[in-house]
Amino acid sequence: MNNLLAYIPAFPLLGFLVLSIAGRKMSKNLVALTGAGTICISAIISLVIAAGFISSPPTEGFISTSVWHWFTLSDFIVNIGLRADALSVVFIFIITFVGALIHIYSAEFMRHDEDYARFFASMNLFVCSMLLLVLADNLVLLYLGWEGVGLCSYLLIGFWFKEPTNNHAANKAFLITRIGDTAMLIGLFLIFHNLRTLNIQEILLLAPQNFSTGSSEITLIALLLLAGGMGKSAQVPLQTWLPDAMAGPSPVSALIHAATMVTAGVYLVARMNAVFALSPLAMSIVAVVGAVTLLLAGCSAMVQSDIKRILAYSTISQIGYMFLALGVGAWTAAIFHFFTHAFFKALLFLAAGVIIESLHHEHNIFRMGGLKKSMPVVFVTFLAGAAALAALPLVTAGFFSKDPILWYAFSSEKGNAWLWMTALLGAFLTAFYTTRLMIVVFWGEAKTAIGHHPGKAMIIPLIILAILSVTAGFVEWPHNMIHLTLFSDLLHQQLPEVALKPDLPAESLFQLIAALTTFAGIALGYMLYYRKTYLATSWLQSPSVAGVHNLFKSGWGFDHFYRAVFVQPFLFITRINRTDFFDRIYDGIASLNIQLNRFLSLSQNGSLRWYVVGVLAGALFIITLQLLL
Template sequence: MQHLLWLIPTLPLAGFLILALGRYLSRTTVALVGVGSVSLSALITIIIGVNFISNPPPSGAYSQFLWTWFNASGFAPKISLYLDSLSLVFVFVITFVSALIHLYSSEFMIEDKSYARFFAYMNLFVFSMLILVLAEDLLLMYLGWEGVGLCSFLLIGFWYEKQENGLAAQKAFIITRIGDTAMAIGLFILFYQFQTLHIPALLQGASNKWQIGAPIACTVALLLLAGGIGKSAQLPLQTWLPDAMAGPSPVSALIHAATMVTAGVYLIARMHVIFERSPFTQHLVAVIGAVTLLLAGCSALAQFDIKRVLAYSTISQIGYMFLALGVGAWSAAIFHFMIHAFFKALLFLAAGAVIETQHHEHNMFKMGGLKDKMPLIFWTFLAGAMSLAALPLVSAGFYSKDQILWYAWSAEKGTAWLWLAALIGALITAAYTTRMIILTFFGESKTPLGHLPGMRITIPLVILAVLSITAGFIELPHNFGQVTIFSDLVQKTLPETRMQAGVESEFAFQLIAAIIGLSGIYLTWWTYAKNPGIIDKLKSQALPSTLHRLWFSGWFFDTIYNALFVKPFKTITSINKNDFIDQIYTALVQFTNTLNRILSLSQSGSLRWYIMGIIMGSIIILTLNILL
């Protein structure tokens, strides 16, 4: 089956190339090409995946060499695809979830004047992410890495007629460039050390050549971590993601569930050997994840825009994945990535349906009363919310998040502080999720209902809702039984988590986590549903009001960055606007224009002048020949 690998990324690319001719295509054709290309890619992925699992390759991976990219002084990176158990999980999520999002988009964006352009960008986004996770060479991975950055810019600013949308796209592009630059430097160091960017060779070389704690390993790991922080919107480069909600709702679902923000998680997992050679950096990954999940969770509690709540939620949930990676719980991080993709895509798509039906209203405080008016949207949204809040036993999110909580305590690199941060994060998550449900679907209706969504919107919601409830049962906790399908698959590529504690006390930790999560749900329900006046009283007091402003603003990171970087840069550029360099180019332009005006005098349109010019030129040439 490995000979079919090239079709997985090629089909979305072919869709993009066809859709680039969008103005010549009907909307039906655009939808068929956009949805069909990604759906075929998902189907091929499932076929290859079933064959991979049922008949594992002896080497543990499929590899397909396509061609040599270029050859310069012995450096010959290859266009080669590599599918092991890690990349298989990512490719499945990318193609399957993207296919559902594309189907949803075919109805959601039907009235948009740039229907073909939207699907062209979406297909290019999927292609770039597939190249990122299938690349066997870091240079090819970097091509996909930059590709998703470009596509995020194009899609966040899709409605570029509004200035704020363009600014949000610029912000995402510029901030992620910081991490990308650091990652590029890391690639240069890796090539200098090993004379190759072939990933399996690099990991083998790092394992053999670098000692644990070696300065060079720490340097490279920190540079790669910076790249992951930028793409995955972790502290301190997290500020671009909430503003990225300027794009259409399907774009938000794609960025948060199947592409872009999960790239950093994949990078760290793929290069795990290098991070294991730098214990300091790996611990830093866990700390960054723990702090980020708390800060983002608090910010989600203060938002009124339903999409910004979900945006901060994504930052927080990616923080959980970083925490798991940092303590060496590799399979737990990837498991949560998969489950998160299902419920976060569901929540964004359902939120998009609500916003569209509420006449593009984003403010949850202006919604309400939708439970009975939009029952299908409510129940599917509730399924995703249950998984996000990790409702015990009945949601997939419980099984993936429980693993991270347990490993934060019991893994060899886990600590009580990391576990406590994850536990408090679970309380906060349950609180803002319940708040979102109550404000959006319960209480009095504040905005009249518009056109209800059709089948192409509701079918993806139902499928994702089923997965958000049931997908967790492929990996049960240690004390629940012997169902470990997911970890058995992923640990063929990633090392098993080393434990410092047995499973005897795991039930006690699960009970604590369940009580904390249910407490968050109950307290929020009691506050917003039973005693809504309490919120107004709290806002009138100094400390709660200050905290609300702090959390609502994203902890003033934007304010600080504007003061430290943006405003000084703008001031310097305004001072340097007319420097001597510009004067050189201005003089060159003026000289060219003057010369153009002089030469244009010879173009009088008079045949007599042209003949005279030819004769004079001939006389001058003959005279020069005689004299010389």
């Protein structure tokens, strides 16, 4: 298995290189075969490694390979080294398997785009960067992958760059994530300053030996790493880039939200669990950030009218659940929700892409409707993804992964009733806006005629993801129902078990409350958008309700606040400083060169007589110098 490890990121990289160099000369069939084929090969290799890892676990708990020596600075040696343990295996499986389905879907979805090769080249590089990030055995290589996914997100969000709004969205994503990336880079410097290594396993081993629990140094390092994770995973207050990132093609949205980019922060915190565990304050902040994010994003998702923005806010909210789980020490619960979320969120975005394409690029859900009968396969698959998102009890993967988070938010030693109630309210909001989305899009009268139906390349990935959205959660059941913990048993090789409070109430009581909360959200959505639609309209006529509605729809006004506090003052300063002292120095150098150019160009006037005079003058000048000297 060690020999196969390097091939997982190598094939997507190969696809990127081939398509970048020769893509314009290749047929679209060959482009699709290269782009999707290389990811499929990586997915097969990942499945082989995962199967071997589960059936015959390595004695050391991991497999590794060193590809080559990268660089040496004094006694600091960095290699291109890959390491796969239980945590990495879960991530590479999701990245390659879900990524392969998205690439197959893209082969048809992007078929008529003039930049077909550029799209697949960027997608392949995206997958390669994410694979490097999760397989890196040192933080330098991890940071290379980290910046790689940032670059690729910029390229793909702004893929249709002829539209100014798309360029703005790409720039916004790039700049906001840079804030977190800068903080993370400072954290890496502090780690090296204190431990003299950036090898991940050495850090996890040395950190408890060199830092006391709760010390200011380890807390600062953990918070800087958290800031990096908040930027990539779109957590409050660095979440504003993700809704605008919907400017990219639907396959890009699916890849960013399900298998790459936004899950990078979850991976970073989980991977550096020993560092975070040494700082109770940092752990509490991780939990609070997740709780606040899931609630704010859930409120915003309730009132959006763009189908992709609803799903975008949903992703922010669901990643918030993962951060909440990480913050209370439920490491495996967070990764399990990442696992199931990848399937149903990829499904929802791909299905949304089918709907948008079929309805002549219509994004507004209130201009859709009636698709239940006209697009039955899309309806059934979308329903499976929506049910999983709403965590419909016992029949969807979303329930099996979200239920432990709700339980541990209360029962963990680091949990409390406030975190649990916030997560419970978020579950209610999720069920509500998911029901609203389903009813408005698929029930009622059709408001936009269907232009064309999708082909098999787009439908088959939906069916596969729909099946997994229902069944993927069956590998991990609640402890009080069935003792089946295959997923957590695998991850406990790498991640600590959650510590529970003593004398806890019955878990079944919390499950019953969560189930009733989910059904209450579904019932409210059904009433307001199917049975008594006039209620929602009449409520919006109230100034106070309309004000709250607009606040939620604007994403709680974060963009307006940042523009007023940071963007406009910065632009004002740049306008004042446009002709500062240093600019005058460089302008003076440029002006001097221009004047010298004009003076010397006088000799190049095209007159043979002037050229002869110049040669004679030069010769006389040289002879005169020789006579004088």
